[in-house]
Amino acid sequence: MKLRVVVIGAGIIGSCIARVLSMYENFSVTLIEREFDVGWGSSKANTSIIHPGHEEDPERYPLRAKLCKEGNILWRVWARELDVPVKWPGELMIFFGGEEKRARKYIDLARRNGIPEVRIVPREELLKMEPTVNPNAEGAVYAPTTGVIDPFETVIAVVENAVDNGVKLITETEVRSIKIIESEVKGVSTNNGFIDADVIINAAGIHSDEISHMAGVEPDFKIRPRKGEYVLFDEDVKIKPTKVLHTTPTEKTKGVYGLITIHGNLMIGPTAEDLSLDFKERTPTSDKGLEYLWNRAKVLFKELPPRSKVIRSFAGLRAEPPEGRWLIRAYTDPWGFINVAGIRSPGFTAAPAIAYHVLNLIKMKYAVKLVRKSGWNPYRRSIVRLADKPLHQIDSLIREKPDYGEIICYCKLVSKAEVLEAIERMKKIGIKTITVESIKYRTRAGFSRCQGAFCRWRIALLISKYAQIPLHKVVVKKSPYGIGDVKVLLRSG
Amino acid sequence: MERYSKYDAVIIGGGPAGIAAAIRSKELGLRSVLIENREILGGIPLQCIHPGFGIQYFKEDLTGTEFISKLLTKMRSADVNYLTRAHVHSIELHSHDEKIINVITPEGVKKLKTKTIIYAAGARERHIFETNIVGDRPDGIYTAGEAQTLMDIYGIMPGRRIVIVGSGDVGLIMARRFALEGAEVKAVVEMMPYPGGLIRNVVQCLQDYDIPLYLNHVVIKVFGGRRVEKVVVSKVDEQLRPIEGTEFELQCDTLILATGLVPNTDILEKIGVIIDPTTKGPIVNEFLETTVPGVFVAGNALMINDSVDNVVIQGELAAEGAYVFVQNDGIPSTSWKPVMKGRNIRLVIPHYISGARDVVFYARVQAPERSVEIRVPEVDFKKKLLSVRPAEMIALRLSKELLASLKSSKVTLEVRRL
Numbered sequence: 001m002k003l004r005v006v007v008i009g010a011g012i013i014g015s016c017i018a019r020v021l022s023m024y025e026n027f028s029v030t031l032i033e034r035e036f037d038v039g040w041g042s043s044k045a046n047t048s049i050i051h052p053g054h055e056e057d058p059e060r061y062p063l064r065a066k067l068c069k070e071g072n073i074l075w076r077v078w079a080r081e082l083d084v085p086v087k088w089p090g091e092l093m094i095f096f097g098g099e100e101k102r103a104r105k106y107i108d109l110a111r112r113n114g115i116p117e118v119r120i121v122p123r124e125e126l127l128k129m130e131p132t133v134n135p136n137a138e139g140a141v142y143a144p145t146t147g148v149i150d151p152f153e154t155v156i157a158v159v160e161n162a163v164d165n166g167v168k169l170i171t172e173t174e175v176r177s178i179k180i181i182e183s184e185v186k187g188v189s190t191n192n193g194f195i196d197a198d199v200i201i202n203a204a205g206i207h208s209d210e211i212s213h214m215a216g217v218e219p220d221f222k223i224r225p226r227k228g229e230y231v232l233f234d235e236d237v238k239i240k241p242t243k244v245l246h247t248t249p250t251e252k253t254k255g256v257y258g259l260i261t262i263h264g265n266l267m268i269g270p271t272a273e274d275l276s277l278d279f280k281e282r283t284p285t286s287d288k289g290l291e292y293l294w295n296r297a298k299v300l301f302k303e304l305p306p307r308s309k310v311i312r313s314f315a316g317l318r319a320e321p322p323e324g325r326w327l328i329r330a331y332t333d334p335w336g337f338i339n340v341a342g343i344r345s346p347g348f349t350a351a352p353a354i355a356y357h358v359l360n361l362i363k364m365k366y367a368v369k370l371v372r373k374s375g376w377n378p379y380r381r382s383i384v385r386l387a388d389k390p391l392h393q394i395d396s397l398i399r400e401k402p403d404y405g406e407i408i409c410y411c412k413l414v415s416k417a418e419v420l421e422a423i424e425r426m427k428k429i430g431i432k433t434i435t436v437e438s439i440k441y442r443t444r445a446g447f448s449r450c451q452g453a454f455c456r457w458r459i460a461l462l463i464s465k466y467a468q469i470p471l472h473k474v475v476v477k478k479s480p481y482g483i484g485d486v487k488v489l490l491r492s493g
Numbered sequence: 494m495e496r497y498s499k500y501d502a503v504i505i506g507g508g509p510a511g512i513a514a515a516i517r518s519k520e521l522g523l524r525s526v527l528i529e530n531r532e533i534l535g536g537i538p539l540q541c542i543h544p545g546f547g548i549q550y551f552k553e554d555l556t557g558t559e560f561i562s563k564l565l566t567k568m569r570s571a572d573v574n575y576l577t578r579a580h581v582h583s584i585e586l587h588s589h590d591e592k593i594i595n596v597i598t599p600e601g602v603k604k605l606k607t608k609t610i611i612y613a614a615g616a617r618e619r620h621i622f623e624t625n626i627v628g629d630r631p632d633g634i635y636t637a638g639e640a641q642t643l644m645d646i647y648g649i650m651p652g653r654r655i656v657i658v659g660s661g662d663v664g665l666i667m668a669r670r671f672a673l674e675g676a677e678v679k680a681v682v683e684m685m686p687y688p689g690g691l692i693r694n695v696v697q698c699l700q701d702y703d704i705p706l707y708l709n710h711v712v713i714k715v716f717g718g719r720r721v722e723k724v725v726v727s728k729v730d731e732q733l734r735p736i737e738g739t740e741f742e743l744q745c746d747t748l749i750l751a752t753g754l755v756p757n758t759d760i761l762e763k764i765g766v767i768i769d770p771t772t773k774g775p776i777v778n779e780f781l782e783t784t785v786p787g788v789f790v791a792g793n794a795l796m797i798n799d800s801v802d803n804v805v806i807q808g809e810l811a812a813e814g815a816y817v818f819v820q821n822d823g824i825p826s827t828s829w830k831p832v833m834k835g836r837n838i839r840l841v842i843p844h845y846i847s848g849a850r851d852v853v854f855y856a857r858v859q860a861p862e863r864s865v866e867i868r869v870p871e872v873d874f875k876k877k878l879l880s881v882r883p884a885e886m887i888a889l890r891l892s893k894e895l896l897a898s899l900k901s902s903k904v905t906l907e908v909r910r911l
Binding site: 282290313391394399405413451472475478484486 | 530583595597600601602620621627628632633639643644647648650652653714716717718719720759762
């Protein structure tokens with residue numbers, strides 16, 4: 001008999017757990033998500049960095065230190081298997097006069113955590129290595145194993161691959177309660193009915209404290225939403241650091257990063273603002289936050305692009321657990337409940353390692369004898385993107401499929417074929433409501449200069465046609481495009 | 494790939510400027526083709542069902558849709574070549590009179606070889622992240638053009654309770670459209686102390702429908718979970734900074750951004766065309782030729798126009814430029830005289846004139862003024878105007894006879910109080 005596993009939350013943590021469990025015959029996995037699509041919580045609004053692990057204190061946070069290091073190594077393989085864009089530029093933590101002692105702490109942490117190649121780069125070498133940096137910098141801590149990944153596509157890719165290997169995804173499903181009989185979990189009751197389960201894994205991110213309380217464990221465990229704001233510049237700005245730049249954290253301020261995202265935009269962020277415990281549903285940006293970022297960016301860079309080159313500002317919530325400690329634990333009372341809660345930074349980096357760690361917990365705690373699945377497929381291919389292809393290949397693609405010759409998003413060169421493929425793939429993993437936002441994250445349409453003013457309605461038209469729903473009912477992000485059909489009388493003749 | 498169809502002129506963009514350029518280039522006997530990325534020609538006026546189009550050009554007050562229909566009739570009788578659903582991927586400069594335009598179409602990639610290019614790809618709208626509005630990013634925020642597309646092409650209503658940012662003509666006209674469709678337009682919010690659009694539109698679009706106009710105010714913040722719930726509006730001081738304590742809320746489900754247009758110049762910049770920071774379009778001479786020889790620009794890709802009539806005239810002028818280029822292996826050398834911005838002139842097109850032919854200057858002022866004179870002192874030109882406003886583009890034709898008297902190495906456009 002297979003163990004019926006329900007994973008709550010299709011963010012990066014829940015998705016990676018689902019993928020790892022899908023490698024074994026022992027489990028039948030259901031991944032449930034309350035939003036329309038996967039990866040819409042903390043996984044989508046973050047710094048997009050794969051950290052080396054030289055910032056984790058192994059005494060205070062042994063699990064974070066261990067799994068961050070392992071995650072960094074795993075992503076090198078996972079990114080290739082899943083065909084997600086990743087680059088490994090390395091990171092420079094810049095220090096100024098008087099900050100060197102604090103910066104040197106990270107050399108020590110790197111040594112203790114076994115992170116390779118971390119060293120101090122003196123000013124002269126720093127300015128050669130990274131000419132965009134503030135020339136007043138004294139030096140930097142160089143960590144070459146830092147990566148930058150596409151956080152949106154990564155979650156999507158992990159889920160596509162997990163579903164391909166037998167995981168069932170159910171979206172738009174929110175857990176109402178957890179059924180426990182005689183100290184054993186029996187399943188979750190949701191807005192979409194009851195789902196039986198022998199093992200329930202709580203990977204609900206910002207809401208993971210609420211789920212834990214439903215299972216009756218860790219009553220004092222409370223997630224504090226910590227907001228991080230970011231600004232993103234146009235691809236065409238001249239300031240293009242080749243490395244990830246980072247200010248040295250102080251007692252009072254967290255480090256702010258400046259980097260080129262996987263999509264080619266200069267990004268500055270994040271701020272760190274603790275919100276009230278119940279502030280979980282909105283992520284507003286603020287004048288204060290954006291001003292702070294601007295000032296920190298001035299510390300990092302020799303010069304900054306004009307503010308008129310900002311194409312987007314956004315904010316995300318991080319699930320900050322008490323004292324910063326991740327709560328990863330398998331319980332025997334109730335038997336079958338596992339918390340993977342409060343996974344704050346470096347959660348994205350550690351996610352694959354967290355997944356193996358959870359697998360091991362299941363094996364040890366619930367005495368499961370693991371059996372590898374024979375036909376497990378490690379591979380998933382990305383959507384073919386015109387923007388990445390030379391002209392002659394674009395030409396052959398169009399000759400195979402004329403939809404490649406119809407451009408929907410001008411800024412990012414996204415064709416109708418790509419939008420339709422995104423819709424097909426969503427349908428394949430079981431997404432019920434196709435939103436414009438989901439198309440954006442899969443195809444990059446609307447990512448750039450015009451921020452979707454030209455392509456949003458075109459995409460909505462394709463969804464309308466495909467899903468056989470009126471245009472005004474197509475969901476943009478979370479609500480319909482319009483309130484009604486004003487020409488309805490005209491149309492019905 | 495389909496290689497090297499050979500042209501004298503390839504016109505990029507099938508809106509009014511491009512169509513006019515295509516007609517004119519055909520009349521002049523150029524081998525030309527018009528390419529448009531949508532499935533139909535016409536561009537933005539297709540979604541403009543309000544009047545105010547064609548008063549100069551067709552001597553008739555038409556809607557945008559009617560204007561395009563008339564222009565297309567003219568185009569059909571001129572037997573112009575065109576390609577729709579054709580997207581310009583890139584431009585390669587091979588030699589002085591050979592440019593390759595790589596075009597993506599549903600039939601494959603076409604490489605068009607041409608001597609000249611007339612670039613008329615219009616403008617894009619400024620979006621919320623180019624304003625100083627912070628807060629949530631819920632659904633219910635549309636640019637004016639997107640809302641207009643939904644309402645007037647696809648017949649769907651974006652929302653019920655509307656706040657519009659920006660009182661340019663676009664914002665004013667959208668306010669009236671929403672009111673006519675039964676929406677409640679809560680306010681039009683304008684940062685400047687004066688409306689951005691024509692006075693006629695303030696009266697006909699706002700006053701006639703009792704829509705409040707808040708001058709010297711800005712929207713500073715958006716609230717909303719799934720959909721816009723309210724916005725915060727604040728008064729601004731003389732430096733246009735929000736004044737603390739003057740904030741008030743407007744409940745609404747829709748925020749419309751009519752905060753201006755920016756010429757689409759990305760592809761031009763990639764081939765070295767230099768941009769004027771005041772017009773945000775290319776630097777051009779009197780043929781509307783950019784800094785790259787043989788590359789001409791017209792319409793809103795050149796500068797943001799407020800009348801389609803000017804756009805069409807620019808398209809025709811660019812075609813004439815292309816003709817001169819083809820005839821002479823380039824625009825004949827001359828001592829180009831820079832056009833200077835004098836008192837109260839914010840921007841002016843063209844940037845260089847020869848003095849050898851008639852020139853139309855298009856200019857905008859910095860600030861509104863009453864009873865003024867617009868002057869070009871170098872040729873002793875003066876014209877009285879009752880008033881000038883930043884919203885109203887000044888179009889000024891100087892004849893070559895007048896310019897023949899030009900002795901100076903430059904010309905200056907300036908506004909003087911009477």
